[in-house]
Amino acid sequence: MTPRPSPLHVAIVGAGIVGLAHAVAALDAGHRVTVVEQDSAAVTASVRNFGHACVSVQAGEIGELAVRAREIWLGLIERAGLEARVSGTLAVARSAAEAAVLEDLAARDTAMPSELLTGEAAGRVLGTAGSAAEPVAGLLLPNDLTANPRTAVARIAAWVDAHERGEVRFATTATAVETGVLTTSRGAIRADRIVVAAGHLLGRLLPGTAETGEVRECALQMTRVVAPAGLALGPAVLTGTSMLRYGAFAGPAAEALRAEILRDRPELLEIGANVMFTQQQDGTLLVGDSHEDFDSAPPFMHERWSRILLDEAARVLGLGSGADFDVLERWQGVYATSARQDLLVESPIDGVTAVAVTTGVGMTVGLALGERVVSGF
Numbered sequence: 001m002t003p004r005p006s007p008l009h010v011a012i013v014g015a016g017i018v019g020l021a022h023a024v025a026a027l028d029a030g031h032r033v034t035v036v037e038q039d040s041a042a043v044t045a046s047v048r049n050f051g052h053a054c055v056s057v058q059a060g061e062i063g064e065l066a067v068r069a070r071e072i073w074l075g076l077i078e079r080a081g082l083e084a085r086v087s088g089t090l091a092v093a094r095s096a097a098e099a100a101v102l103e104d105l106a107a108r109d110t111a112m113p114s115e116l117l118t119g120e121a122a123g124r125v126l127g128t129a130g131s132a133a134e135p136v137a138g139l140l141l142p143n144d145l146t147a148n149p150r151t152a153v154a155r156i157a158a159w160v161d162a163h164e165r166g167e168v169r170f171a172t173t174a175t176a177v178e179t180g181v182l183t184t185s186r187g188a189i190r191a192d193r194i195v196v197a198a199g200h201l202l203g204r205l206l207p208g209t210a211e212t213g214e215v216r217e218c219a220l221q222m223t224r225v226v227a228p229a230g231l232a233l234g235p236a237v238l239t240g241t242s243m244l245r246y247g248a249f250a251g252p253a254a255e256a257l258r259a260e261i262l263r264d265r266p267e268l269l270e271i272g273a274n275v276m277f278t279q280q281q282d283g284t285l286l287v288g289d290s291h292e293d294f295d296s297a298p299p300f301m302h303e304r305w306s307r308i309l310l311d312e313a314a315r316v317l318g319l320g321s322g323a324d325f326d327v328l329e330r331w332q333g334v335y336a337t338s339a340r341q342d343l344l345v346e347s348p349i350d351g352v353t354a355v356a357v358t359t360g361v362g363m364t365v366g367l368a369l370g371e372r373v374v375s376g377f
């Protein structure tokens with residue numbers, strides 16, 4: 001009989017989705033877990049996003065991880081009491097070029113199902129059927145998830161902390177890492193394995209790893225608005241600029257669309273727009289987003305960029321302009337990005353693994369990436 005591997009003590013830096021993904025996987029594998037988080041609650045990328053696990057529009061390795069992460073999300077809805085639902089995603093086409101991209105994806109053999117919709121059917125979801133804003137076509141991706149990003153990681157952290165082998169120490173900053181020892185602002189933690197899941201702050205603890213991995217900061221602008229009266233969206237909504245960003249859409253049709261947007265709406269490319277929105281349980285819409293890369297993201301947000309994003313979302317919903325939205329909040333989000341790879345998994349020191357999702361899909365794939373890393377312990 002093969003002996004059961006002995007449980008390890010796994011120390012994890014970061015209580016964002018990636019750090020907690022490792023915590024959940026390590027607990028499920030029978031290990032003991034200590035998570036340290038510098039803030040008194042996670043307040044960076046994992047709470048500033050759309051809460052959208054956009055599984056169906058990923059491709060390749062990211063797509064495979066996304067499919068597995070979806071199963072873990074579904075389990076955590078039960079186990080950790082997450083506010084998350086199978087919302088699906090509606091990709092909306094408002095030109096023939098956009099419709100061609102959707103038809104292209106619908107015709108492919110993909111891991112997740114999709115259903116082409118007429119413009120009228122897509123318009124019924126958006127409340128624009130029969131109006132001048134009715135789309136040309138839509139693609140419904142029924143399996144995607146929408147979570148409340150403001151509560152999701154807090155609830156997973158609470159679940160980890162309540163586990164008999166789990167602990168989360170907030171307001172505790174990791175200051176140094178070496179084989180077997182994580183030094184923190186509240187003393188040293190001895191551990192068999194250490195995971196550094198510090199997001200865009202990876203370089204503070206492991207500067208060489210961040211430099212070699214070409215990790216930079218991508219700053220995004222987001223807004224929360226009151227939804228137009230009576231709007232009850234099921235799915236998350238993606239638009240033409242989303243079709244330029246996600247791997248499953250890639251191909252000649254997407255390149256033709258890029259040329260169309262460059263010609264007709266160059267400002268959308270200038271701000272790196274991915275115009276999309278999700279509706280939260282309280283009815284409000286999370287609307288975004290723009291993308292701009294830096295070594296260190298300055299805190300200043302471009303008001304013009306916010307207007308461009310809101311105007312575009314307003315058009316999709318048949319409103320006159322973004323000024324018709326009642327804006328409740330604006331914020332900047334920052335995630336780790338890299339021109340070198342989409343997923344950074346490096347072991348710069350024996351027993352220490354640095355993990356970062358270096359493209360903007362950590363909510364979609366993070367849970368499965370953690371499981372994959374922990375299975376290698």
Ligand SMILES: Cc1cc2nc3c(=O)[nH]c(=O)nc-3n(C[C@H](O)[C@H](O)[C@H](O)COP(=O)(O)OP(=O)(O)OC[C@H]3O[C@@H](n4cnc5c(N)ncnc54)[C@H](O)[C@@H]3O)c2cc1C
Nearest residue numbers: 014016017018038044046049174198199333361362363364
């Ligand atoms: C505006 C926006 C929209 C997005 N939309 C989506 C989306 O729709 N779908 C999707 O899949 N992804 C989306 N993303 C990307 C996703 O949010 C990120 O990929 C993901 O949250 C990264 O998770 P993380 O745990 O690596 O980083 P973070 O959430 O940033 O967590 C890292 C944690 O580590 C802590 N930390 C850092 N250094 C230390 C230290 N030395 N000691 C202790 N703690 C430390 C930080 O305080 C932080 O809490 C979006 C991101 C943004 C910003």
